Structures are given as structure tokens and as C-alpha cells.
Amino acid sequence: MEIEPRERLDPRALQAWFFSGLIWGLIVVFIPLAYLFLARFIFDLPELYGWIAIGLVAIYTLWEAVIAPRIKLHFWRYEIRNDEIDIRHGVIIIRRTLIPMVRVQHVDTEHGPVMRIFDLATLRISTAASEHRIPALSRGKAALLRGEISALARVSDEDV
Numbered sequence: 001m002e003i004e005p006r007e008r009l010d011p012r013a014l015q016a017w018f019f020s021g022l023i024w025g026l027i028v029v030f031i032p033l034a035y036l037f038l039a040r041f042i043f044d045l046p047e048l049y050g051w052i053a054i055g056l057v058a059i060y061t062l063w064e065a066v067i068a069p070r071i072k073l074h075f076w077r078y079e080i081r082n083d084e085i086d087i088r089h090g091v092i093i094i095r096r097t098l099i100p101m102v103r104v105q106h107v108d109t110e111h112g113p114v115m116r117i118f119d120l121a122t123l124r125i126s127t128a129a130s131e132h133r134i135p136a137l138s139r140g141k142a143a144l145l146r147g148e149i150s151a152l153a154r155v156s157d158e159d160v
Helices: 013-028 030-042 048-075 113-117 139-159
Strands: 077-080 084-089 095-100 104-110 120-127 131-138
Touching: 013 030, 013 048, 013 113, 013 131, 030 048, 048 084, 077 139, 084 131, 104 139, 113 120, 120 139, 131 139
Parallel strands: none
Antiparallel strands: 077 084, 084 095, 104 120, 120 131
């Protein structure tokens, strides 16, 4: 029986993802609003398409701001072990990634404006072949894990 990763993302991720989804929804809604403006005042176009697009943007925003964040928070797991990093996420297709410490080339953190407001960061783990992310960690925990992985990867490199 496989041991599942124990660690979860920071609960503040719900708020950060809510605001990110809301911001994207507000940006995207300008496209159908521009269409409606052009349809009504400049060209003789049917307005129905604009209203349908606004409805679709509303559904998209509801998904991105409310539903998807709860699903992501519930299903994301990770664990840092001495010899590997274990990441699991996904709902329908569950992706399980084991990253051997000997393959880790560098580790860094990133945080955009919304993540900074909620004191969150994403941990990026790079190997020669790919890059893996653990999103929505507290900035302090992300910095701590960055140092821990870096130290473990160096130790693993010396053992080879």
C-alpha cells in the first residue's frame, strides 16, 4: 500500500484564488461588453451573442473563484522526505510525482501581487527534465522548504 503525502496547502489559498478568479472574470467580461456596445451603438449586430458570452463569463468566474479553489485545496498534497519530494494533485486524473533529491537542480519561490496580499508563495522545484510547483504555501513555509530541499539535494548529490 502506497503512503499518501501528508502536507496540505495553506487555507488562505481559498481567498487568494477567489480574488484571482474574480479579477480574471472582471477582465474577461470586457470582451462581451465591448461587443454589446458595438452591437448596440455602432454596428447592426445581434445582442444575443453578447449576453450569452456574459453568461459564459459569469459561469467561468464562478468556477474559477468559488468551485475550483475548494477542489484544488482539498486534493493537493505534498511531502518532503530525505530522499524524495512527493506531490499529488488532481480530481479525475490524479497525478502523483516523486522527485528524487538527486535530480533537483534548483529550488525557488515566486509570488505575484495577489499571493503577496495573502502572504503566500509558490515553491518551484526544477530538475534537468522539468519543473514542478507546490502552490499556495505561506511565504515563511515556502522559504523554509526551499532551504530544506536545497540542503537535502546537496547531501544527495554528495552521496552519489
